[in-house]
Amino acid sequence: MKSFQVTAFHQPLTEVDRPTPELTGSQVLIRVKAAGVCHSDLHLWEGGYELGHGRKPLSLKDRGVSLPLTMGHETVGEIVAAGPDARDAKIGDIALVYPWIGCGKCDVCKAGDENMCLKPRFLGVYCDGGYADELIVPHPRYLLSLAGLDPVTAAPYACSGVTTYSALKKLDFCLDSAIVIFGAGGLGLMALSLLKAMGGKGAIMVDIDAKKREAAMAAGALGAVDGAAPDALEQLAAKAGAPIRGALDLVGNAQTAQLGFDCLTKGGKLVMVGLFGGGAPWALPLIPIKAITIQGSYVGNLRETQELLDLVRAKKIAPIPVTKLPFAKANQALNDLQAGKLVGRAVLTP
Template sequence: MRSFRVTDFGKPLSEDNRPTPELTGTQVLVRVKAAGICHSDLHIWEGGYELGHGRKKLSLADRGVALPLTMGHETVGEIVAAGPDAKDAKIGQVALVYPWIGCGECDVCKAGDENMCLKPRFLGVYCDGGYSDELIVPHPRYLLSLDGLDPVTAAPYACSGITTYSALKKLDFCLDSPIVIFGAGGLGLMALELLKAMGGKGAIMVDIDAAKREAAQKAGALGAVDGAAPDALAQIAASAKGPVRGALDLVGNPQTAQLGFDCLTKGGKLVIVGLFGGGAPWALPFIPMRAITIQGSYVGNLAETQELLDLVRAKKVSPIPVTKVALPQAYDALIDLQKGKLVGRAVLTP
């Protein structure tokens, strides 16, 4: 098993070669075909999140992220072996790995919302993930058949796909009018494509990067606005051609949160997904005065992930742009992402 691991927060990834562990119980071994590099990986690699307002940085080590760790939670692999109790594993099947695995015992997990478990076993976060040529998955139920979808372009559905799909569902009351999406990176382009498939009327994309705004326009955005422009709010209003009832913040910093709040009409809803960091910027009286809903959204559950794959196949959803990267270049790709050099997704192909 060849992996590239975080052995010290903020330091280059280390190559690790070790024998493949013997499978037990319901474990399944997949040979990795593709593994997306997500912006969340940057926070894991850096070791935490900025909380703003002079607060101490949130430490992932204090929250149970232990090193060494093989990151990677957007993984597609071929099932090559199974433990003695993994009766439903289909050797040879190419599958998307659902990584948001909980304890399996609490009421939240039993209700099907393992992504909200308080004792998570997320692959690539708390357990080893896909920056490797092999990956052990704890049970066959977390392996969803791709049924003909391309492994490289489908890998991001395990995070950017399910994250934006679940977030857009929280805005379903207003998808019959244009929404505003902050961030035109991999998540933003994914959200734009899924919005079309879900019957939405379209989105105005907001990003400070001109190349990403151009990519959004090519993907069919109703408008592309520089969030740093002095008249950004007026540009959003002009592009929307009417009241904005929904905004999706895929960045999650004080600037996007404020602009997302300001662009909404009375009774509007801001869904925050991004984890860039910082503190909440809103004046509290305006939240009740304008009856604004502010809701967080964190990835999605297993059932929603299957819904997503079914939607992608049924609506022939166009994949987001991907850049194939050889496994040994995982660290270089991570730094490119940190510097904002990537459009769409970098995907490791062991």
């Protein structure tokens, strides 16, 4: 089993060769065909999150992330072997790996919301993930058939796809009007395509990168605004043409959080997904005065991931742009993502 591991924060990934472990119980072995490179991987690679307001950064080590770690939570692979209790595993199937696995025993997990478990076993975060030629998945239920879908372009559905799908569901009360989406990278383009398929009117995209704004417009955005422009708020109001009731922040820094809050009308809702970092910028009295709802959204559950794949097939949703790179260039992919050079998603392949 060859993998590319974080062995020290802020340092290049290390190529590691080790024997493939013997499968036990319900474990399933997949041969990796594609592994998306997510912005969350940058935080794992860097070791934490900035909290702003002079606070000590949130250390991933303190959250239970230990090294060495094979990252990769957007993984597609071929099922090649199964443990004695993995009766539902279909050898030869191409499957999307659901990575947001919980303890399986608590009330949250039993309710189907493993992504909210307090003792998570997330693949590529707390357990080894898909930056490898092989991956062990603990149970066949976490393998979703990709029949009819391309493994490379489908890999991002395990994170950017289900993350934006779940977040947009939290804005379903206002999808009949224009919403604002902050961030036109892989997540933003994914959100834009899903919004149309979910019957939404559309979105005005906000990004400081002109190329990403162009990509958003090419993907059918209602408009695009430079978030750094001094009149960004006025531009949003003009392009919306009506009070803005919903905003989705896929960046998550102080500037996008403030503009997202400011652009909303009374009773509006800001759903926050991005983990760029920083501190909350809002004037507290304005939250009740505007009756604003601020809600966090963290990936999505297994049921939503299957719903997403069904929607992709039913609506024939076009994939977001991907840049294919061999696993040996995983470090380049991370550096390019960190430098903002990628449009859409980088996907590692054998």
